[in-house]
Amino acid sequence: MKVVLKDVNLVNPDQKLNEKDVSILIEDGKYKKIGKLTEADIKDAKIFELKGKFVVPGLFDMHVHLREPGREDEETVITGCNAAANGGFTGIACMPNTEPAIDSAEVVTLIKKQSAKHLVEVYPIGAATVDRKGELLSPMAELKDAGVVGFSDDGVAIKTAAILKRALEYARMFNLPIIEHCEDESLAGGAMNESINSTLLGLPPIPAVAEDLIVMRDILMAEYADAKVHIAHISSKKSVQMVRDAKKKGIKVTAEVTPHHFTLTDDAVKTYDPNVKMNPPLRTRADVEEIIAGLKDGTIDCIASDHAPHSLEEKEMEFEYAPNGIIGLETQVGLAFTELYHKKVLTFEQMIEKLSINPRKILNINIPQIKEGELVNITILDPDVIWTVDKTKFKSKSVNTPFDKRLLTGKSVALINKNQIFIDGKFELI
Amino acid sequence: MSLSNRHLLGMRDVPKEDIQLILDTATTFREVLERPIKKVPTLQGKSIVNLFYESSTRTRISFELAEKRLSADSINFAVSGSSVSKGETLKDTVKNIEAMKVDMIVVRHAAAGVPLMLTKISDANVINAGDGIHEHPTQALLDMYSIREKLGKLEGLKVCIVGDVAHSRVALSNIYGLKTMGAKVSVCGPSTMIPKYLDELGVNVIHNIDEAIQENDVLNVLRIQLERKAREYFPSIREYSQYFGIDRERLEKNGKDILILHPGPINRGVELSSEIADGSSQIILQQVTNGVAVRMAVLYLLGTLN
Numbered sequence: 001m002k003v004v005l006k007d008v009n010l011v012n013p014d015q016k017l018n019e020k021d022v023s024i025l026i027e028d029g030k031y032k033k034i035g036k037l038t039e040a041d042i043k044d045a046k047i048f049e050l051k052g053k054f055v056v057p058g059l060f061d062m063h064v065h066l067r068e069p070g071r072e073d074e075e076t077v078i079t080g081c082n083a084a085a086n087g088g089f090t091g092i093a094c095m096p097n098t099e100p101a102i103d104s105a106e107v108v109t110l111i112k113k114q115s116a117k118h119l120v121e122v123y124p125i126g127a128a129t130v131d132r133k134g135e136l137l138s139p140m141a142e143l144k145d146a147g148v149v150g151f152s153d154d155g156v157a158i159k160t161a162a163i164l165k166r167a168l169e170y171a172r173m174f175n176l177p178i179i180e181h182c183e184d185e186s187l188a189g190g191a192m193n194e195s196i197n198s199t200l201l202g203l204p205p206i207p208a209v210a211e212d213l214i215v216m217r218d219i220l221m222a223e224y225a226d227a228k229v230h231i232a233h234i235s236s237k238k239s240v241q242m243v244r245d246a247k248k249k250g251i252k253v254t255a256e257v258t259p260h261h262f263t264l265t266d267d268a269v270k271t272y273d274p275n276v277k278m279n280p281p282l283r284t285r286a287d288v289e290e291i292i293a294g295l296k297d298g299t300i301d302c303i304a305s306d307h308a309p310h311s312l313e314e315k316e317m318e319f320e321y322a323p324n325g326i327i328g329l330e331t332q333v334g335l336a337f338t339e340l341y342h343k344k345v346l347t348f349e350q351m352i353e354k355l356s357i358n359p360r361k362i363l364n365i366n367i368p369q370i371k372e373g374e375l376v377n378i379t380i381l382d383p384d385v386i387w388t389v390d391k392t393k394f395k396s397k398s399v400n401t402p403f404d405k406r407l408l409t410g411k412s413v414a415l416i417n418k419n420q421i422f423i424d425g426k427f428e429l430i
Numbered sequence: 431m432s433l434s435n436r437h438l439l440g441m442r443d444v445p446k447e448d449i450q451l452i453l454d455t456a457t458t459f460r461e462v463l464e465r466p467i468k469k470v471p472t473l474q475g476k477s478i479v480n481l482f483y484e485s486s487t488r489t490r491i492s493f494e495l496a497e498k499r500l501s502a503d504s505i506n507f508a509v510s511g512s513s514v515s516k517g518e519t520l521k522d523t524v525k526n527i528e529a530m531k532v533d534m535i536v537v538r539h540a541a542a543g544v545p546l547m548l549t550k551i552s553d554a555n556v557i558n559a560g561d562g563i564h565e566h567p568t569q570a571l572l573d574m575y576s577i578r579e580k581l582g583k584l585e586g587l588k589v590c591i592v593g594d595v596a597h598s599r600v601a602l603s604n605i606y607g608l609k610t611m612g613a614k615v616s617v618c619g620p621s622t623m624i625p626k627y628l629d630e631l632g633v634n635v636i637h638n639i640d641e642a643i644q645e646n647d648v649l650n651v652l653r654i655q656l657e658r659k660a661r662e663y664f665p666s667i668r669e670y671s672q673y674f675g676i677d678r679e680r681l682e683k684n685g686k687d688i689l690i691l692h693p694g695p696i697n698r699g700v701e702l703s704s705e706i707a708d709g710s711s712q713i714i715l716q717q718v719t720n721g722v723a724v725r726m727a728v729l730y731l732l733g734t735l736n
Contacts, residue, residue, distance in 0.1 A: 023619070194627075195627060202542035203542050272542070320562065
């Protein structure tokens, strides 16, 4: 089948591509022609009028929690992929804290199989240690062969420096990163960030230093082992500063930030709404400012949602008892464009680097090229459309978001990948 | 005169006029409690649920008595542990209670913010009887009542809150209430038991109990919650009582007769010596009596708002 995308803007920083007002002819899922199309080109083609919209390499979210296997009542591989598509992502990496954990080739294969036919590509992250317990290394080589693109004990940091050292050294053989949830176990367990707000609200505090300690440890270990460490959901000012300094020294450290950590502060907790309870917790204005600076100067490589579905009954609990985490796949693009692009923190190219190019680089995944003959893997963005978040329209199986009813600017209009198009909420073969 | 809010969730946003009104109304009820027949028909026909998710003896009895003295119909609903342990969410429980058409809910819960949650689920007036380490407003009101009764005023007084401030709901409510009433508030305790950013509330932090005695008119001594995790925050009970405990010797050394409050139950020999706990200068048992009067005032004022 032939598809024409008319009058779009092409942006791919990886190819140094930035062209306005061109049309694309797609045939059998590949770029047939890019440029001015003739009558013959568009004959019998399905034509999409997309004037002013941006075609970019398919967006990628490298931190997603699918709840399959284990908690399919909260999210399955398929509903997670649907949510990703609805949010503008053609690829996601899913974290290993499932039940059982992704610490065997069987679980990797299961997830791969569930997502095989979906437009959205799913790249599992393997557990770094067996059952994420921090005691024995997971079968990393086997996991790598099954298809994992990184290793993590996410939910917790790798328990001891000794195990981390071995994990880094072993993963180095495959050039894969160790992705770390940075939190000192002995300082963990509170319900919100430690600040004047935790005192005013009477909630058990988690000091930012709990994150900083492990970021520091991990940077030192990455330097020692000459291996790659990726800091997941960075949230504190000092951690951003440490990553900045480490990068200057050439240490192989990268970092991601979630939309909620650059959008909200712990002032939001005043409602005691469990939908603002996450780990790491929302921090202070000073932390947000440093994160913004880190995004701007490249200290923070990418934006990732930490999409964490939880059932309604769990999130309707008392704040202190409710589980951590919010869903984010379907609000991420809107929040990122509203808070970073429209507030002139990042240029359009930088947005695409952080939402598409850099996460793939960190995980050694090929970056889709917008070029004749290549397979089409794109997101079509409208950075200026104003829309209101409506959780009842989400494709995710869960609705735990603090952003419902929020007005955002910028949204994904359509996706094309694996011979399929996703537009107006529906998938179609092309 | 009536209160500006239909709930009492904490002392943080309660204006001076409201505190004044509650304390003045409590004075009236205090007189009722001295009569041979200690009951008034004020809340006849009102139903009040005492929803206690955390064990409590004195606060629950105090509320229950206050409700009975006001002729309200009161129901005790005690749940041990969290709502989760029963498989029913807090929301379900409250919706069920709501369906029974109650007018007021008095709630005690180990998790902060639950009283606020309740106001979003239920139409009843909600009174916070202690939520987590957040607030315990009626305790602060009765402490202020007791201070005012003894010293005649609150404005300009110097009050120091002593002990485990970080894990106390009494401390925060007292700080808000006393500051609103124009008292000068400080805290004294081991630095591990003082929240890191407390000074941002305009509260002076000291760590020397002798200094606290010398500098203040009132000490409000908190209970060290040995049954909870308090023991992890100081080296030994012996060291705590030596450096932060109050006994007659310490008061004499500082040559000072000072008003000492304690929300109870007292760890005798830890934060207060028995001699001080039973001594004449303190008003600890009067606090208990005043507690009933203050809670009657709060119930009455909220229960008679339209």
